[in-house]
Amino acid sequence: xxxxxxxxxxxxxxxxxxxxxxxxxxxxxxxxxxxxxxxxxxxxxxxxxxxxxxxxxxxxxxxxxxxxxxxxxxxxxxxxxxxxxxxxxxxxxxxxxxxxxxxxxxxxxxxxxxxxxxxxxxxxxxxxxxxxxxxxxxxxxxxxxxxxxxxxxxxxxxxxxxxxxxxxxxxxxxxxxx
Amino acid sequence: xxxxxxxxxxxxxxxxxxxxxxxxxxxxxxxxxxxxxxxxxxxxxxxxxxxxxxxxxxxxxxxxxxxxxxxxxxxxxxxxxxxxxxxxxxxxxxxxxxxxxxxxxxxxxxxxxxxxxxxxxxxxxxxxxxxxxxxxxxxxxxxxxxxxxxxxxxxxxxxxxxxxxxxxxxxxxxxxxxxxxxxxxxxxxxxxxxxxxxxxxxxxxxxxxxxxxxxxxxxxxxxxxxxxxxxxxxxxxxxxxxxxxxxxxxxxxxxxxxxxxxxxxxxxxxxxxxxxxxxxxxxxxxxxxxxxxxxxxxxxxxxxxxxxxxxxxxxxxxxxxxxxxxxxxxxxxxxxxxxxxxxxxxxxxxxxxxxxxxxxxxxxxxxxxxxxxxxxxxxxxxxxxxxxxxxxxxxxxxxxxxxxxxxxxxxxxxxxxxxxxxxxxxxxxxxxxxxxxxxxxxxxxxxxxxxxxxxxxxxxxxxxxxxxxxxxxxxxxxxxxxxxxxxxxxxxxxxxxxxxxxxxxxxxxxxxxxxxxxxxxxxxxxxxxxxxxxxxxxxxxxxxxxxxxxxxxxxxxxxxxxxxxxxxxxxxxxxxxxxxxxxxxxxxx
Numbered sequence: 001x002x003x004x005x006x007x008x009x010x011x012x013x014x015x016x017x018x019x020x021x022x023x024x025x026x027x028x029x030x031x032x033x034x035x036x037x038x039x040x041x042x043x044x045x046x047x048x049x050x051x052x053x054x055x056x057x058x059x060x061x062x063x064x065x066x067x068x069x070x071x072x073x074x075x076x077x078x079x080x081x082x083x084x085x086x087x088x089x090x091x092x093x094x095x096x097x098x099x100x101x102x103x104x105x106x107x108x109x110x111x112x113x114x115x116x117x118x119x120x121x122x123x124x125x126x127x128x129x130x131x132x133x134x135x136x137x138x139x140x141x142x143x144x145x146x147x148x149x150x151x152x153x154x155x156x157x158x159x160x161x162x163x164x165x166x167x168x169x170x171x172x173x174x175x176x177x178x
Numbered sequence: 179x180x181x182x183x184x185x186x187x188x189x190x191x192x193x194x195x196x197x198x199x200x201x202x203x204x205x206x207x208x209x210x211x212x213x214x215x216x217x218x219x220x221x222x223x224x225x226x227x228x229x230x231x232x233x234x235x236x237x238x239x240x241x242x243x244x245x246x247x248x249x250x251x252x253x254x255x256x257x258x259x260x261x262x263x264x265x266x267x268x269x270x271x272x273x274x275x276x277x278x279x280x281x282x283x284x285x286x287x288x289x290x291x292x293x294x295x296x297x298x299x300x301x302x303x304x305x306x307x308x309x310x311x312x313x314x315x316x317x318x319x320x321x322x323x324x325x326x327x328x329x330x331x332x333x334x335x336x337x338x339x340x341x342x343x344x345x346x347x348x349x350x351x352x353x354x355x356x357x358x359x360x361x362x363x364x365x366x367x368x369x370x371x372x373x374x375x376x377x378x379x380x381x382x383x384x385x386x387x388x389x390x391x392x393x394x395x396x397x398x399x400x401x402x403x404x405x406x407x408x409x410x411x412x413x414x415x416x417x418x419x420x421x422x423x424x425x426x427x428x429x430x431x432x433x434x435x436x437x438x439x440x441x442x443x444x445x446x447x448x449x450x451x452x453x454x455x456x457x458x459x460x461x462x463x464x465x466x467x468x469x470x471x472x473x474x475x476x477x478x479x480x481x482x483x484x485x486x487x488x489x490x491x492x493x494x495x496x497x498x499x500x501x502x503x504x505x506x507x508x509x510x511x512x513x514x515x516x517x518x519x520x521x522x523x524x525x526x527x528x529x530x531x532x533x534x535x536x537x538x539x540x541x542x543x544x545x546x547x548x549x550x551x552x553x554x555x556x557x558x559x560x561x562x563x564x565x566x567x568x569x570x571x572x573x574x575x576x577x578x579x580x581x582x583x584x585x586x587x588x589x590x591x592x593x594x595x596x597x598x599x600x601x602x603x604x605x606x607x608x609x610x611x612x613x614x615x616x617x618x619x620x621x622x623x624x625x626x627x628x629x630x631x632x633x634x635x636x637x638x639x640x641x642x643x644x645x646x647x648x649x650x651x652x653x654x655x656x657x658x659x660x661x662x663x664x665x666x667x668x669x670x671x672x673x674x675x676x677x678x679x680x681x682x683x684x685x686x687x688x689x690x691x692x693x694x695x696x697x698x699x700x701x702x703x704x705x706x707x708x709x710x711x712x713x714x715x716x717x718x719x720x721x722x723x724x725x726x727x728x729x730x731x732x733x734x735x736x737x738x739x740x741x742x743x744x745x746x747x748x749x750x751x752x753x754x755x756x757x758x759x760x761x762x763x764x765x766x767x
Binding site: 059072073074075077078081082 | 402403404405406407408409416417418419421
């Protein structure tokens, strides 16, 4: 799952091209002020802030954060690519994470995943990385343990947690997305 | 191992470290130098008790005690990251009695309690009474395991890899690894043939992620463009997309890379390294005179690499100097003596050329002769010239100034590699005298001009029309130029890699260079040309070897008193303290 790298603010498309509001600037300043000893430590909170604002961290985000903290772009990019929770591409409006750690895998996470794939109109059979539906409405990926092994298989849809998600419940979940 | 017990007092080259502090400011780290070389603690290395400077790391202690701890990511001039795990060793601390006094063994030495878990040598500083095992079964097992992990995804493309022959993966595989791999899974695919910068190509599949290049760029060059993206087995070395690693010192990362991941575009696929003859020399591309190793084969120089010299260049050199070797095969290279007849230059023999040159100089009065001595010539060549000029009674002599591009690191603002040597021998006024020669030629005061070191005096300000007025124009050099084309006699000479001699750098350090390859065609070393010219002009023939020249020079030049060719050594001799150096004066410290 090597990430294709793109560069340059001018290449930046999609939501990341949006306006950097004074409110965002202010939030960033507040976050940086929390690390008086080393501003570099603010890089993680800033990455989260950017992702929450624009949905993903593209080249514009990397360069904006590097400039804010007087870092080199490569130092920010290293972090973005290291943590799977940071995204370099926009996800769907509804992002599903299906746990595939052992209890969920035994509990039928594979079937749940395949059902979700079908419901979202995604190409079946592949499951490395994040898949985004053509209309940008849904995206789907496997994740590691979501800490509810007793109610396997579990699914996280955006910030909402769903337990014992079999094929039937998966249909309900996708149907309820609006 | 017990029979090897015994205290050895080991004062490791204190002299070396104290006299060589000049480049320490250049490097952010110098793990090979202790804070205080005289603050010693007792450590036991493979059963032998030694005294070593406190705080030195275990890899360096092993090195100083002639043991060896293999390592990939550790480098004495870069920060310690401890990510390769190759330098694992077994560590022990003194056994203590209940009253905190050390338990003494039968031999009167403290007993050591060995830890069951290995430590990394690069990040472990020595303390009083520490035990170090560099070769125990545990250590061997660790190294074997590390080697197996490092080779899991390695493409094993040694037959087409430039690093083969000087690759730490190969060397440590043989020393510490297992012959066969147990890996049956698919290897991870990564980018290959990545253009990292103007002069460097990266193969990510060969990379072992030691981060030496990343640290060099960040810590030594302060030019962070390299980093690792992704993680786990997908970790990939890259430059930030859209940026390229074009620093003038980028090729040092090719030397630093312990494997074949970073290769030089200039050298790759040109020559297998085991065929290279290695000759110790110095770089003559500017006044710094970095210590170098010339890699040559069958009369061709294939590469120039920095040779560690803490007094000059530490372990580094600039890309410009490193790649400035291709002029050796330039089509402008002068291969045969040329003699002018009826307005045209024709090839001739050395005998005729020297005869014509001597005849020319004999035709005019000594005060009508001017000599361009060149800061590109060695001390030996300049000394033979000085003898010749003394015997002829010529006093009009100077060098041509060349401006270098100073970069506050290694490159000097002085483009002459031996401008200091010429000053020291009294043959230079730094180009001041030279500036009036154009007018003096035109007015007829100067009737003969001897140009040495391939200087292009036309480019330096004497118009070609003035040179045409001269009764005698003699030229000696490597490459043909405007001046050589006007000369009555052209004497082809040898380049740095083709001659033996010494030079004094801008910081007053006397250093040696050694001939690696023969000069092409009939070209000869300059000091031989000057020796023959001297013999033909004045009959003087007392100097027959570089050593002869040295003996005579040491007797005549105060700064060289007591020095001999051998005493200069591979790292050179400081003629005076670097800080007290003032323009134009050299005083022996």
